[in-house]
Amino acid sequence: MEHPELVLAYLDPMSGSLILQAVIAGVLGGIVTMKRAGLTVRDAFSRAWKRIKG
Known part of the structure; x- marks a missing residue:
């Protein structure tokens, strides 16, 4: 089986836009x-600290 040296591919603007939108949504999500998880951890430590301190 031969491996072609030249691969022709076409990516239309709509596909590129969809991929870009998915990447941006993934990063923002x-x-x-992470921010919500950080706030949850911070609140848990804050509640624990208040119990320890009195």
Whole structure:
């Protein structure tokens, strides 16, 4: 089986736009998720600290 040296591919503007939108949504979703997780951890430590301190 021969491997072609030249590969012709076509990516229309709509596909490129969809891929870009998915990447941006993934990055922003990750940022929001990490921020919410950080706030949850911070609140848990804050409640624990208040119990320890009195």
